[in-house]
Amino acid sequence: MAVAAPVGGARAHEDGAVRATVAPAGAAAGATVEVSVSGCEGTTGSAGAGAFEGDAQLTARDGGKDSLHGKAKIRGGVSGSYDVTVICDGHPHQRAGTVRVVQRNPEPVSPVRAGGGGTAQFTSVASAGADEAGPGTRHAVTGLVLAGVAAVAVAVRSVRRRRSE
The missing domain is CATH 1.20.5 (Single alpha-helices involved in coiled-coils or other helix-helix interfaces)
Structure with a gap:
């Protein structure tokens, strides 16, 4: 009977040693996010999520092996939370992190009713009974x-x- 012991890369995958963080924590569709990954032994990798337009290409900053960094753009028309899958050291690390896509506040497409124009409707109601003949x-x-x-x-x-x- 043979027993297989997990090697270092597989053990890191099982223990959840590879972690991905996405900044900002809540991003709107169309925004660019920074993906930081810790726990990989190599100096390159990639991170993907259903919310990304494409995979984020990860590289080590200053040649170090502490963490990998990359950028990804959020696809349009998505919202909610998505799992981030990291591929480094030749292995996929599923659910290494999450990205949360939030709805952007709608931007006005026409002039905003502000100032005297926006309050005109209130004054017309208040002065309906007043004499409008002038001084x-x-x-x-x-x-x-x-x-x-x-x-x-x-x-x-x-x-x-x-x-x-």
């Missing part, structure tokens, strides 16, 4: 009195200035 006699008299006071003040100041010279 009345009381306002006209008040304006004339204030204009007269201003004219007298200017005249008095002009007279004082001439006397002091």
Whole structure:
């Protein structure tokens, strides 16, 4: 009877030693994400998910073996969570991480009703019972009195200035 012992690469796969993280944690369709993978012994690999347009090609930064990095673009029309499969050291590592695709807030396609135009509907309801004839006699008299006071003040100041010279 023969017993097969797992070799180092298979053991890493079974133990879940290969981990993938995707940044940002929640990305919208069309966004580019950074994929970082730890636990691979080589300096290259790839990472794929159902949400990616294509596999992210992973390489080690500065020639180190600590982690692999790559970029991937999120496909349009997808949402939800997707498992990330990493291929490194000649083996696939399924469910090494997840990527979460979120819905992007809709962008306006026409001018936004803001400022006075957006509040006009509220003022029309509030002033439906108000008299819309414009300023009345009381306002006209008040304006004339204030204009007269201003004219007298200017005249008095002009007279004082001439006397002091």
